[in-house]
Amino acid sequence: xxxxxxxxxxxxxxxxxxxxxxxxxxxxxxxxxxxxxxxxxxxxxxxxxxxxxxxxxxxxxxxxxxxxxxxxxxxxxxxxxxxxxxxxxxxxxxxxxxxx
Numbered sequence: 001x002x003x004x005x006x007x008x009x010x011x012x013x014x015x016x017x018x019x020x021x022x023x024x025x026x027x028x029x030x031x032x033x034x035x036x037x038x039x040x041x042x043x044x045x046x047x048x049x050x051x052x053x054x055x056x057x058x059x060x061x062x063x064x065x066x067x068x069x070x071x072x073x074x075x076x077x078x079x080x081x082x083x084x085x086x087x088x089x090x091x092x093x094x095x096x097x098x099x100x
Contacts, residue, residue, distance in 0.1 A: 022048065022090075024044055025041045025046070052088070056084060060088055
């Protein structure tokens, strides 16, 4: 999927109504960050639903609790971690572009 297609799909999902709580949204809300509003966390979850598998979402949600784990995955030389990091990086860029 292209970034434009992903953004269009996320926009369509947001027009349809708030997303059900998913692992990303739940972790975002539980993070205790001042910017972690239900609206922002829901938006990020909608992008995650469009760009990440449920397994990837569960793995990414752990980064909210333990940011150092993200660094470990990013620096890992295991092919599985490298592939996940590329998907996660694309998700992050798309969420930033769409959710602000």
